Amino acid sequence: MNKNSKRVLAVVAASGLVLASVALSSANAATKSVTLVYQGPLTGTDAQTGQDELLGAKTAVAIYNATNPAVTVKLITADDQGEGAVAGTVAPGIAANKAVVGVVGPAYSGASIASFPSYKSTGLTMVSPSATRVTLTDPKSADNGYPFFHRVVGNDALQGPAVVRWSTKGVTSPKVYVIDDQTPYGTGLRDAALDYIKATKVSLVGKDSVAQKTSDYSATVAKIKSAGANVVIYTGYYPDGGQLAKALDDASWKGTFAGGDGVLNDAYIGVAGKAAAEGSKFTAPAVPFEIAASDAQQAAFTKATGLKTAAGHVYVTETFNATNVFLACIKQGKTSRAGIQLCVSTGTFYGLDGKTVLKFTRFGEVVGGAPVGGFQVVNGTIKYFGAV
Amino acid sequence: MNFSVVLNQFWPLLISGLALGFIYVLISLGYTMVYGVLRLINFANSEIFMVGTFATVIVSRYFFHFDQNTDPLHGFRLFYTMGACLIASMLMSGVTAVMVELIAYRRLRAKGTNRLASLISAIGTSIMLQEGVRILTHSTPMSNPRLLRKFGAITIGDVNTPNNVVIRNDILLVIVFAAALFFAVDRFVSKTLLGKAIRAVSMSEETSRLMGINLNRVISATFLIGGFMTGAAAFLYETVYENTKYNVGFSIGLAAFTAAVLGGIGNLRGAFFGGLTLGLLEVFIAAVLGTQWKSVTVFVVLVLVLLFKPNGLFGEAVQQSRV
Numbered sequence: 001m002n003k004n005s006k007r008v009l010a011v012v013a014a015s016g017l018v019l020a021s022v023a024l025s026s027a028n029a030a031t032k033s034v035t036l037v038y039q040g041p042l043t044g045t046d047a048q049t050g051q052d053e054l055l056g057a058k059t060a061v062a063i064y065n066a067t068n069p070a071v072t073v074k075l076i077t078a079d080d081q082g083e084g085a086v087a088g089t090v091a092p093g094i095a096a097n098k099a100v101v102g103v104v105g106p107a108y109s110g111a112s113i114a115s116f117p118s119y120k121s122t123g124l125t126m127v128s129p130s131a132t133r134v135t136l137t138d139p140k141s142a143d144n145g146y147p148f149f150h151r152v153v154g155n156d157a158l159q160g161p162a163v164v165r166w167s168t169k170g171v172t173s174p175k176v177y178v179i180d181d182q183t184p185y186g187t188g189l190r191d192a193a194l195d196y197i198k199a200t201k202v203s204l205v206g207k208d209s210v211a212q213k214t215s216d217y218s219a220t221v222a223k224i225k226s227a228g229a230n231v232v233i234y235t236g237y238y239p240d241g242g243q244l245a246k247a248l249d250d251a252s253w254k255g256t257f258a259g260g261d262g263v264l265n266d267a268y269i270g271v272a273g274k275a276a277a278e279g280s281k282f283t284a285p286a287v288p289f290e291i292a293a294s295d296a297q298q299a300a301f302t303k304a305t306g307l308k309t310a311a312g313h314v315y316v317t318e319t320f321n322a323t324n325v326f327l328a329c330i331k332q333g334k335t336s337r338a339g340i341q342l343c344v345s346t347g348t349f350y351g352l353d354g355k356t357v358l359k360f361t362r363f364g365e366v367v368g369g370a371p372v373g374g375f376q377v378v379n380g381t382i383k384y385f386g387a388v
Numbered sequence: 389m390n391f392s393v394v395l396n397q398f399w400p401l402l403i404s405g406l407a408l409g410f411i412y413v414l415i416s417l418g419y420t421m422v423y424g425v426l427r428l429i430n431f432a433n434s435e436i437f438m439v440g441t442f443a444t445v446i447v448s449r450y451f452f453h454f455d456q457n458t459d460p461l462h463g464f465r466l467f468y469t470m471g472a473c474l475i476a477s478m479l480m481s482g483v484t485a486v487m488v489e490l491i492a493y494r495r496l497r498a499k500g501t502n503r504l505a506s507l508i509s510a511i512g513t514s515i516m517l518q519e520g521v522r523i524l525t526h527s528t529p530m531s532n533p534r535l536l537r538k539f540g541a542i543t544i545g546d547v548n549t550p551n552n553v554v555i556r557n558d559i560l561l562v563i564v565f566a567a568a569l570f571f572a573v574d575r576f577v578s579k580t581l582l583g584k585a586i587r588a589v590s591m592s593e594e595t596s597r598l599m600g601i602n603l604n605r606v607i608s609a610t611f612l613i614g615g616f617m618t619g620a621a622a623f624l625y626e627t628v629y630e631n632t633k634y635n636v637g638f639s640i641g642l643a644a645f646t647a648a649v650l651g652g653i654g655n656l657r658g659a660f661f662g663g664l665t666l667g668l669l670e671v672f673i674a675a676v677l678g679t680q681w682k683s684v685t686v687f688v689v690l691v692l693v694l695l696f697k698p699n700g701l702f703g704e705a706v707q708q709s710r711v
Contacts, residue, residue: 043526043527043528044526044527044528045527045528045529045633047526047527047528081527182680206390208678208679208680209678209679209680210679210680211679211680213633213635213639214679215625215629215631215636215639215640216404216408216629216670216671218400218401218404218405218408218671219401219404219670219671219672219673219674219675219679219682220674220679221400222393222397222400222401222404222671222675223390223393223397223675225397225400226390226392226393226396226397227393239529243629243631246630250538250556251400252540252554269456270456270531271529271531271631273456273534273630274456274457
């Protein structure tokens with residue numbers, strides 16, 4: 001091969017490379033995609049909560065992608081089992097994934113605290129549908145996720161008083177016994193409930209602190225009976241709450257069993273049994289999807305999830321809203337982590353009904369707070385009773 | 389401290405503590421019998437218990453097709469359904485225990501490796517079992533359908549006054565059945581030929597071998613009996629608490645092991661007294677000091693007991709019943 005032939009070949013090869021790269025970049029522009037991750041308990045004792053929330057995220061992404069946007073969104077999942085110890089091992093992998101521009105979650109407060117170091121150091125924005133511990137947005141706390149953590153739900157400072165009000169509603173001379181599960185969520189909600197009890201002079205007849213995964217609640221039941229309590233507020237999650245409610249029922253205790261959003265789950269009825277679960281009350285800064293969604297949104301939900309209705313699934317609306325916060329930013333052309341962070345922290349968004357305004361304070365709370373709903377098990381199903 | 393709860397809830401606390409204690413007794417037999425013949429802790433016993441709980445749940449849910457909406461059973465149907473669950477739990481736990489012996493202990497014993505290797509291989513088997521079930525169940529807990537309608541089987545005093553005595557039928561079942569099983573094992577070990585062989589091996593492996601005892605067979609039989617007892621405990625646990633998960637054995641296994649050490653590990657009657665002592669301690673401490681102090685106080689008591697009685701509470705007093 002002579003020199004000229006080599007030059008010709010080099011020019012042809014270079015031209016080919018340029019053309020190929022132009023073609024590739026055009027193709028990339030046409031199919032640009034960013035990734036959102038849903039982080040929550042998808043397996044483990046609290047898996048039902050994560051599986052429920054994922055329905056809301058899937059629906060929001062499906063509605064968005066169906067509009068043929070310039071930037072499509074891929075939804076992936078990260079299973080932290082709702083436990084800080086697991087979240088601490090999952091979060092670094094998510095943070096290192098450059099394709100991920102936002103985290104819908106973490107779902108649980110303990111898992112949030114464990115995830116913060118990874119996300120804060122890599123500028124990854126979080127919008128949680130259900131982590132309610134007060135300190136997550138408290139600038140004085142070492143547990144805060146500022147400036148990357150946001151949540152679309154009211155915190156336990158709102159839920160604590162609500163769970164006391166709702167559990168004692170209709171009870172003559174309420175005598176309240178408060179039990180926490182020793183988790184960051186459980187102790188946070190307990191403190192908020194106790195503060196309200198003290199301030200309103202509701203009769204507090206006792207309190208206990210029982211670690212998660214306890215099987216035998218006989219001592220706690222004996223104390224509740226001994227104290228003459230007619231209202232028990234459990235600040236923990238449904239697997240343990242169900243066990244405690246069952247133990248109380250087996251001991252023929254008569255009264256109102258109540259819990260926060262950690263206990264609000266259809267699976268609670270399965271663990272406690274129908275008889276023990278009947279009449280149990282819950283609060284949650286949540287609005288059921290099947291109540292708030294339009295017909296078109298209901299249809300989109302069914303198409304995206306294969307389920308006829310969202311009834312019995314918790315935090316679907318809130319996860320839908322949290323996902324939509326990111327989707328609104330992506331729609332505005334924000335596809336980098338920095339762009340998303342600026343958009344989420346300064347933008348104004350709308351909830352499922354298209355009217356509820358979601359705007360975040362500097363530390364990640366919804367401006368003006370969010371309503372806390374009351375729920376109760378009636379004839380074996382959980383019914384919504386509006387804001388309490 | 390809340391002493392008033394002991395004054396007006398003494399009997400319920402006592403009965404709950406006894407029921408929990410009897411479950412500990414049966415599980416601690418699995419630890420203490422193996423320790424008796426091998427002088428090694430069977431760290432996989434907590435997973436042998438876990439397997440037994442799943443056997444009961446699987447039989448009731450998938451063999452008899454019961455679920456949370458099923459009405460409690462009555463009469464002969466109740467008897468054979470619960471019987472099948474009990475047998476399944478005992479068999480599954482017994483077979484698992486023998487498999488643990490074959491996999492984790494026998495080959496290492498034949499090779500003459502040191503005791504540390506056997507301990508590590510038992511821990512490895514335990515982790516393998518737990519993680520295997522975790523993956524298979526996606527870490528999700530499983531509820532056991534309520535087969536037995538629960539009611540006060542024995543009532544003493546006015547039910548509307550504090551400190552009346554109401555013993556629920558499931559609690560009564562635990563206490564009576566576990567006590568009967570313990571008595572049967574105790575008699576078996578002291579009276580039968582195999583029981584005598586087990587005791588002989590526990591006293592001197594070398595002498596037993598010279599006397600013509602088949603060591604491997606005796607050790608396997610010991611694991612099998614220990615597994616049967618742990619499986620029975622798993623069935624009783626499911627009857628009372630109606631829930632299981634892959635790590636259900638961890639805390640209860642640790643408690644049963646503590647009970648065995650408290651009573652004097654390697655000693656059958658020590659396991660009995662240790663189990664009951666621990667069950668009662670846990671319930672009363674949780675009631676008086678708060679549940680968060682239960683584990684702390686139990687282990688402080690254990691350390692204190694071992695400081696003054698290194699062989700456990702009943703380690704030397706009932707030496708004759710050593711396996």
